[in-house]
Amino acid sequence: MLKVSKKEMIVGGSKTHYFISPLIMDNVSLQSCPATNPSMLNVHLVPHTHDDVGWLKTVDQYYYGDRNYIQHAGVQYILDSVIDQLQKDPARRFIYVETAFFYRWWRQQSQDTRRIVTQLVNEGRLEFINGGWCMSDEATTHYSAVIDQMTLGLRFLNDTFGECGRPLVAWHIDPFGHAREHASIFAQMGYDGFFFGRLDYQDKARRMKTKEMEMLWRASESLTPPLADLFTGVLPNGYNPPEGFCWDQSCNDAPIRDDPDLEDYNVDEIVQRFLNVSYNQAAFYKTNHIIMTMGSDFQYENANLWYKNMDKLIKYVNALQAKGSKVNVLYSTPSCYLQELNLANLTWPLKTDDFFPYADDAHDFWTGYFTSRPALKLYERLSNSRLQTCNQLEVLGGPKSTSGPFGEGDSDTMKRAMGVAQHHDAVSGTEKQHVAYDYARRLATGWAHCEVLVRNSLAVLSGSESPRVFCENLNISVCPLTESSQKFSMNVYNPLGRTVSWPVRLPVNGSLYNVTDSNGKAVDSQVGNYVFMSFKHILRRNRGYAKGELVFQVEAPPLGYTTKSILVYVFKFLKVNFDDTTGLLSSLTNLETNQTIRLTQNFYWYNASAGNNKESHQTSGAYIFRPNSSDPFVINKTAEIQTVTVSSTVQEVTQWFSPWVSQVVRLYEGHRELELEWTVGPVPIADGLGKEVITRLDTDIESSDYFYTDSNGREVLERRKDYRPTWDLKQTEPIAGNYYPINSRAYIKDDKHQLTVVTDRSQGASSIYNGSLEIMLHRRLLYDDFRGVGEPLSEPGEFFDGLVARGRLLLALTPPKMAADVHRPLAQGMVLQPLLSFQDGTPLISRNRFSGLQAALPPAVHLLTLSQWDKDSVLIRLEHQYQAKESETHSQPVTVNLQKLFSTLEVLGASEMSLGANQWKEDMNRLQWNTGSQLFISLTFEQISFQNLSV
Amino acid sequence: MLKVSKKEMIVGGSKTHYFISPLIMDNVSLQSCPATNPSMLNVHLVPHTHDDVGWLKTVDQYYYGDRNYIQHAGVQYILDSVIDQLQKDPARRFIYVETAFFYRWWRQQSQDTRRIVTQLVNEGRLEFINGGWCMSDEATTHYSAVIDQMTLGLRFLNDTFGECGRPLVAWHIDPFGHAREHASIFAQMGYDGFFFGRLDYQDKARRMKTKEMEMLWRASESLTPPLADLFTGVLPNGYNPPEGFCWDQSCNDAPIRDDPDLEDYNVDEIVQRFLNVSYNQAAFYKTNHIIMTMGSDFQYENANLWYKNMDKLIKYVNALQAKGSKVNVLYSTPSCYLQELNLANLTWPLKTDDFFPYADDAHDFWTGYFTSRPALKLYERLSNSRLQTCNQLEVLGGPKSTSGPFGEGDSDTMKRAMGVAQHHDAVSGTEKQHVAYDYARRLATGWAHCEVLVRNSLAVLSGSESPRVFCENLNISVCPLTESSQKFSMNVYNPLGRTVSWPVRLPVNGSLYNVTDSNGKAVDSQVGNYVFMSFKHILRRNRGYAKGELVFQVEAPPLGYTTKSILVYVFKFLKVNFDDTTGLLSSLTNLETNQTIRLTQNFYWYNASAGNNKESHQTSGAYIFRPNSSDPFVINKTAEIQTVTVSSTVQEVTQWFSPWVSQVVRLYEGHRELELEWTVGPVPIADGLGKEVITRLDTDIESSDYFYTDSNGREVLERRKDYRPTWDLKQTEPIAGNYYPINSRAYIKDDKHQLTVVTDRSQGASSIYNGSLEIMLHRRLLYDDFRGVGEPLSEPGEFFDGLVARGRLLLALTPPKMAADVHRPLAQGMVLQPLLSFQDGTPLISRNRFSGLQAALPPAVHLLTLSQWDKDSVLIRLEHQYQAKESETHSQPVTVNLQKLFSTLEVLGASEMSLGANQWKEDMNRLQWNTGSQLFISLTFEQISFQNLSV
Numbered sequence A, B: 001m002l003k004v005s006k007k008e009m010i011v012g013g014s015k016t017h018y019f020i021s022p023l024i025m026d027n028v029s030l031q032s033c034p035a036t037n038p039s040m041l042n043v044h045l046v047p048h049t050h051d052d053v054g055w056l057k058t059v060d061q062y063y064y065g066d067r068n069y070i071q072h073a074g075v076q077y078i079l080d081s082v083i084d085q086l087q088k089d090p091a092r093r094f095i096y097v098e099t100a101f102f103y104r105w106w107r108q109q110s111q112d113t114r115r116i117v118t119q120l121v122n123e124g125r126l127e128f129i130n131g132g133w134c135m136s137d138e139a140t141t142h143y144s145a146v147i148d149q150m151t152l153g154l155r156f157l158n159d160t161f162g163e164c165g166r167p168l169v170a171w172h173i174d175p176f177g178h179a180r181e182h183a184s185i186f187a188q189m190g191y192d193g194f195f196f197g198r199l200d201y202q203d204k205a206r207r208m209k210t211k212e213m214e215m216l217w218r219a220s221e222s223l224t225p226p227l228a229d230l231f232t233g234v235l236p237n238g239y240n241p242p243e244g245f246c247w248d249q250s251c252n253d254a255p256i257r258d259d260p261d262l263e264d265y266n267v268d269e270i271v272q273r274f275l276n277v278s279y280n281q282a283a284f285y286k287t288n289h290i291i292m293t294m295g296s297d298f299q300y301e302n303a304n305l306w307y308k309n310m311d312k313l314i315k316y317v318n319a320l321q322a323k324g325s326k327v328n329v330l331y332s333t334p335s336c337y338l339q340e341l342n343l344a345n346l347t348w349p350l351k352t353d354d355f356f357p358y359a360d361d362a363h364d365f366w367t368g369y370f371t372s373r374p375a376l377k378l379y380e381r382l383s384n385s386r387l388q389t390c391n392q393l394e395v396l397g398g399p400k401s402t403s404g405p406f407g408e409g410d411s412d413t414m415k416r417a418m419g420v421a422q423h424h425d426a427v428s429g430t431e432k433q434h435v436a437y438d439y440a441r442r443l444a445t446g447w448a449h450c451e452v453l454v455r456n457s458l459a460v461l462s463g464s465e466s467p468r469v470f471c472e473n474l475n476i477s478v479c480p481l482t483e484s485s486q487k488f489s490m491n492v493y494n495p496l497g498r499t500v501s502w503p504v505r506l507p508v509n510g511s512l513y514n515v516t517d518s519n520g521k522a523v524d525s526q527v528g529n530y531v532f533m534s535f536k537h538i539l540r541r542n543r544g545y546a547k548g549e550l551v552f553q554v555e556a557p558p559l560g561y562t563t564k565s566i567l568v569y570v571f572k573f574l575k576v577n578f579d580d581t582t583g584l585l586s587s588l589t590n591l592e593t594n595q596t597i598r599l600t601q602n603f604y605w606y607n608a609s610a611g612n613n614k615e616s617h618q619t620s621g622a623y624i625f626r627p628n629s630s631d632p633f634v635i636n637k638t639a640e641i642q643t644v645t646v647s648s649t650v651q652e653v654t655q656w657f658s659p660w661v662s663q664v665v666r667l668y669e670g671h672r673e674l675e676l677e678w679t680v681g682p683v684p685i686a687d688g689l690g691k692e693v694i695t696r697l698d699t700d701i702e703s704s705d706y707f708y709t710d711s712n713g714r715e716v717l718e719r720r721k722d723y724r725p726t727w728d729l730k731q732t733e734p735i736a737g738n739y740y741p742i743n744s745r746a747y748i749k750d751d752k753h754q755l756t757v758v759t760d761r762s763q764g765a766s767s768i769y770n771g772s773l774e775i776m777l778h779r780r781l782l783y784d785d786f787r788g789v790g791e792p793l794s795e796p797g798e799f800f801d802g803l804v805a806r807g808r809l810l811l812a813l814t815p816p817k818m819a820a821d822v823h824r825p826l827a828q829g830m831v832l833q834p835l836l837s838f839q840d841g842t843p844l845i846s847r848n849r850f851s852g853l854q855a856a857l858p859p860a861v862h863l864l865t866l867s868q869w870d871k872d873s874v875l876i877r878l879e880h881q882y883q884a885k886e887s888e889t890h891s892q893p894v895t896v897n898l899q900k901l902f903s904t905l906e907v908l909g910a911s912e913m914s915l916g917a918n919q920w921k922e923d924m925n926r927l928q929w930n931t932g933s934q935l936f937i938s939l940t941f942e943q944i945s946f947q948n949l950s951v
Helices: A006-010 A059-064 A075-086 A099-107 A111-122 A143-165 A180-188 A201-210 A267-282 A303-323 A334-343 A374-401 A412-421 A433-462 A480-484 A816-831 B006-010 B059-064 B075-086 B099-107 B111-122 B143-165 B180-188 B201-210 B267-282 B303-323 B334-343 B374-401 B412-421 B433-462 B480-484 B816-831
Strands: A041-047 A094-096 A126-128 A169-172 A193-196 A214-218 A229-234 A289-294 A327-331 A359-361 A488-494 A500-508 A526-529 A548-556 A560-563 A574-578 A585-590 A595-607 A640-646 A650-658 A661-668 A674-680 A691-699 A706-710 A716-720 A740-742 A745-749 A754-759 A763-766 A772-780 A805-814 A835-840 A849-851 A861-870 A873-880 A907-913 A943-950 B041-047 B094-096 B126-128 B169-172 B193-196 B214-218 B229-234 B289-294 B327-331 B488-494 B500-508 B526-529 B548-556 B560-563 B574-578 B585-590 B595-607 B640-646 B650-658 B661-668 B674-680 B691-699 B706-710 B716-720 B740-742 B745-749 B754-759 B763-766 B772-780 B805-814 B835-840 B849-851 B861-870 B873-880 B907-913 B943-950
Touching (some): A041 A094, A041 A334, A059 A075, A059 A099, A075 A099, A075 A126, A099 A143, A099 A412, A111 A126, A111 A143, A126 A143, A169 A334, A267 A289, A267 A327, A303 A327, A374 A412, A374 A772, A374 A861, A412 A433, A480 A835, A488 A500, A488 A548, A574 A661, A585 A805, A595 A805, A674 A691, A674 A772, A691 A754, A740 A745, A745 A772, A754 A816, B041 B267, B041 B303, B041 B334, B075 B094, B075 B111, B075 B303, B099 B143, B099 B412, B111 B126, B126 B143, B143 B412, B143 B861, B169 B334, B180 B229, B193 B334, B229 B334, B267 B289, B267 B303, B267 B327, B289 B334, B303 B327, B374 B412, B374 B433, B374 B772, B374 B805, B374 B816, B374 B835, B374 B861, B433 B488, B433 B560, B433 B835, B480 B500, B480 B835, B488 B548, B574 B661, B595 B674, B595 B805, B691 B754, B740 B745, B745 B816, B754 B772
Parallel strands (some): A041 A289, A094 A126, A169 A193, A193 A229, B041 B327, B193 B229
Antiparallel strands (some): A214 A229, A488 A560, A488 A835, A500 A548, A526 A548, A560 A849, A650 A661, A661 A674, A674 A805, A691 A772, A740 A763, A745 A754, A907 A943, B488 B835, B526 B548, B560 B849, B574 B585, B585 B595, B640 B650, B650 B661, B661 B674, B674 B805, B706 B716, B740 B763, B745 B754, B754 B805, B763 B772, B873 B943
16 A cells, blocks of 8 residues: 555645536435336336447547448537437436547537536436546556546546536446456546446356346455445446337337327337336346446437437336336436445345456457557557656646747647547457558657657756657667767656666667767667668568667666666576577576576467358457467478677577568567567468467466466456356367457466566467467458458558568566566566657757656556646656565555655645546545455555645 | 309308417518528528338338338438427528328427427428428329318418418429429419429420529419419429538538547538539529528438538638628528529519420430329229218218218328328339338228218218118129129219219129119119129139129219119210221221221230340339330230120120230210220239330321320320420430320320320320320339339239239210310219219118209319318319310300309308418419510419308
8 A cells, every 4th residue: 555644645736627516516416316116126228329439430530420431420419419308308317428529529519508518417417427538448458548548538527517527337338358457447436336238148148147247346456345346237238228129210120109090009019028128137137126228339319219219118118007017117327226236235246357358159259359450559558658758748847848949739639549549449459440540640649749748848857959859660770860860869768767777779870889878978889780681581671771770778767868878788687598490499597596497489370260160150350369270370380590699788589480470589688588579460361361470488387277467457367278267168269268368468387487478569368288378469361250340350561461560578587476576667667668869969958867756766666647737736646566465575565755756846735536536535435335255455556646736 | 264253252261270370470481581692692501301201111100210221211300300400590491391291290299399380480490391291293193182182281281380381382302203283283272483303304404504494384274374373493403412511310421520629620621612512503593592402301300410510511601701702601491592583583484384204314214103003093093082072971961970870980081091192102103012002001091981971971861871881892893792682772972063874883693683763763784794704814803703793874963872773775976896807996986976087906015124225224113114125015916805795784895815914895875985994914024024014096097296195184285206395305215205194084186086095093105106095004023223112013913923903994086176075074084983882671761862062063163172171161172174275165164153052051151262272362472473475365274262161
């Protein structure tokens, strides 16, 4: 637990962003819940729309209702229509979820409309649910970006509607599997409950049978219950209405025809069907309340159709009560339904694992999207790092950051772009190609705005207004400045709360460079031939024409930069062997701990199912992974060793496997990890076979069937092959059914050894054999997988021959007890990377070295958020980053003195808030639930948000 | 002209059904028209929806939005949504057209909503246009049914909204060609103008070039201008918006994206495109006002989409006026647009012919629907006759008609069913099969309600409450009562204003019958063997099992019945010869006038285009007639004479042409016409060829290229092969391009002879050769014709082997000058047929013979309508039924004394009204238009509506 002195906590930040409704001071929605009937079966109709923040169309196309030939969907009209219809009858309810859309709409509304909407919100007739900028993906998102996007949406609601706009229920009706870390985040954000639609079909069948559709999810092994406890409900029909009761314009169900003078009067028939449906559903739930989701994707564009028919349904069904019917149907919301469940005061089953992987049928495992669109997944992750840097520099540089010598900059554009990118059809890779481009474009635009801010901020901090460039294409060895300049300066900004040492590789055309650090001391550097340039088959993959690369390491202070550079090393931590015959890795040794494992690494591809086998017609696609054989094809049994570089800074071996697979294996001086930089693509499909490319690490670790994967980059969960903790699994897909998402890391271990792999983006991973860990890197497919996207996942590359993806895996070999001490900082360093910027010549820099912190943070503490909130205050999130029990030294409580934290900010006061920063911590008062199980104690791993009044 | 004494005219009927708005006393809509700018190009945006009263779905399915999988369309929601949106901005306008839908909606509305709608109507923001029960078809409807359906809709609007609900503009934006009689009706109903969407593509091209898109239509050769003059405008884009400006939920055009912070801001581009579209359109019209129809089929279900984007369009386009733009765009209505055209005080071109046939491309003539669904077309016509009978008996029988010994009956159900059946996808035959069944079902239900009324009324009038049956299946020789009873009584009600003699054919199983008339006098009768029963190949076509038929003639008094029967005859008027070799008709002689023509009649089929020829892929379908050769196949060069019957009542020859074509040729004693009763079907398609079956009459009449067809059963227009009066025709389909609709008759003539054919339903007809007249009888096709119905026209029959159609053609040979004296009463007798009803045994009948008239009407006068209006008044329409100049004796003014007309009604007063009965004649004050042409004088052929206060 992070301790903050009482004094700091009670000094409140500005409350001006709170809008307190004059009518209703507290939990509005619950106070305004509709009456129910305790002696009847109460059916809660929940009118809702599910508005993807991009999928088949871009978020703005969806907002406007543009390109309806792709999909009929226009959110501006949905909100127009719902607001109209809500006004017609105070009994009518609606919930709205995606703030990215609501924000667009609200800006366009007149004061009159805003007043009406505010009243509807205050009266609980329009209720915000979930309330993040989007409904985030749960498999491929990093928790820091999820918290940010939730905060962005919740803040808008709070600023606009005050307490009445605060969502009480989390609502992930569409994401394809559910991460435990998401549940933990929601709990810490103060949500009272969580509803979702998709879970494994076997799990669902069992839960229906045992009435365990509703449960308490204990979402953290580290936090003391009920801190991360979240009441969780599985919705009965995904998020759709019961069959036959869909009255949206997009549906074809019969309307209620209640004029006896017209054809086909059908009131009696519909009422009877509804009673049957209600009783059938009630059989799977514990209380005399059931919920029905009356809506679906982009529904309610013409809300009248829905409400007019639901009005009639309610009227005619309840009219039967006079004749003895015991069904009471009403307009409601998830929070009102939840309140009734809470009042029932029952004991609920406890859930502690997660809901991955998700399968909707025997051969239909949604494990492909863990890896789909690997380049977008990387770009999203890098963008998160840049946004944190941008946020920090906005705070550290002060007001001139946003309006300074380089013009007007802002972090909001990037925040919104990242908010959109967390959507469950964005970073998930399950959108159409043109939409994927749009997400990338938004991130690029966001960064362009941030770039100005960063330039301004660095100018303020360094005292140099010389032009500064960011070499965006360093990953493909292109940087015009370094390639042409005789003399240049490089600034390295480190967004982490502690010093990092970072290897830098710059494309250059000279052969002799003097590198000095911020103190003017010489830095060890070397110029190597351009290794990639010599690859015989893949020359054209490197767009740059630099002859070589300048390699050195930089050490950057916390939240600060250094202007650079030095070094010389010995490789004291790791040793790696290659097999002479095959050219493959053969063993890995940790020289510190003196442990060695056998380690063979190679590349393979699963042949994607084309849907033509007899068990099932399911294909592999953007969502679904389904190999048509459990045995992947090896790309090459041997690797051709292309170059071997040995210097004081880096040791490199380049391996060539095929024209479309190569790898550089690197050891950096002073580093404890082995870097595997893989390049895969364009994946060939001329043979008519879709391919899902993996790399597999085969070791002599006795991992048996167990392996471990992270949840949204934070806690780590145990996985077991062909097994689910919650039910007796009948495994139908021996490969796809064992894949799990990894956001930051996976590992296998036995008593002695733990091999941890840290990744640079979200991917799918599994352990199919004892001692083996495989990670899916890239996918190129020929068929759509019938989940709506309507495109085969076959990303174009530069030359229309398929996307080339490049990435890094960092391998650490340790005893299990010491593993977290290595992989936690390694993963955080991957998530928040230093930002390099360059200035030509010898700019006049008044301050070559700067740190925003007075001292490095304690190892267990991670500065999750440092972001300008409003003119006078900043939002700070400090996180204990070690899971309970994973580190002997670090999994302990730790204390931070906020007032002594920052070097340039004076802390005048701070108030602790919920994780979403939309509620004072002291006001958090969540519903309590009985589980019947014993409480257990946890100590750490908490995130705390502060609002900090800085001047 | 029908003369009515002043006294009768000024005594007003009850005015209680008029709702006079306290705010606005006169022409509301025009007074509330939006301001325009005389120095600019004014673009009138007309928001509208086009709601088919049945087509792909039934009228009630369309109303409710049921079965949206067939077509997304729900009128209840359209009206909900439009009313909501109109309230948001007083500038917004909407027009509504189809009262069948508005009536359904209005019944369901709360008093609050009704009050709001009334205010919108009073303020001209919601304007009723056209206002009939439906938007009637113009090719296949009879004028009496059109007047009825218009009256039904207009009355509802008048009762509901008073003067502010009176439509000022007729609006036939979808019908497939336009009848002159429709224009005449609209003029006589007081409409100021008429707009439509479809006309021949060549005609349209010429009119655009010469700026003759707007004109004055002089719609009658008989009425004195401007009595039947109607300003007529061709809409620029059918009834759709300009390309790129469709903002309905059913469209995919880009919305206006005016938030500069979001993707793809497009205001400048859209404004520029709109200016271009406006100037392009203005080039084809005469004034600085143009109209744009902003809507289409079943649009505005979510009106917000339309209005939100149009609001923006208006705002941004007009904003450019500050920068010198000369385009002024505004919400408007057709009547406001029309007012501006009238104020322009220009001279308009004059149009005197009609707009048939309609072609939308070189090989795409919409002449198939003239004949499509021949059985439905007949049933609609018979239903009209029954409705008139029902209306008359409601009046004559008094209050007990609707609530009497046989229960509750009404005429309203039948009125509404007939109103729906006039729709341009109903009697036209262009609806889906299941919808055709629905129309028929509605007519049957309507008749069931009328049947009770008729039973009650006849009980009142006859004094006999004995059970009475109507033998519905006499057309297929089935009547259980006559087949089994030893003694029965028959009542014949004649809805015409004069005595008719009517041949009766009853299925019987005995061989000796005594028939006596209402005075107990014996009537000549005979029992024949069942001729159809002996047809060797088509036995199963006759469902009945009666051994023979009893044939005799009845004579029924005007608006009255007789209970029956007598007769013996000589066949003094006609002689018909058959060719011994071929068995075909060979000549026809009028014994009175002593004139003979050569007349060969046979049956043929055109091979329907399957769309696979090189000029065009157009197929024949429900709408389109396109033979793939101009030479039809003969069904049989010879006819097998099956039976010859000669009796004092009737002479019959039965001809067998093929298993699916046969005919009975009949002469009745005392009749001047030759009856051809054809039976066609099931049309075989096993050969893979679609067939369009015609009968052709080839004579030695020197008709050259000329022939004559009626317009909606009233005036007759001259037709000329390969010629259009209005433009220089380029004929591209030598057969289909010469087909015209006939509703009641067609003829060919030369100086001496006129051969007139009177039909029992609407059909297509042409004269391809000199002396030849062909009539299409039946169609069975294998392909859809791509005009939306999405089904091939292939009607199922009783045994799923295709529909059998049976019908009658009545042939009259006369000198041209005397032709009308024969064909006018013949056609009226076909339209209004006697109603037979039967009572078993010898019921006690106090009055065997009854007439509602004091005396038969003068020959020129037709009682078009006699219908109960409200408790104290009836609606009467008297019509001069002879066209100008067509009859020496009858085409003259005639006087009727209303007070001496009816035998059972006392006329307390009468007020003359517009033809639609929604305005006092004295209040009619239509806009005046300049044509630049001389007025010409016409004398007769007027219809006059009275409201008649009867006690």
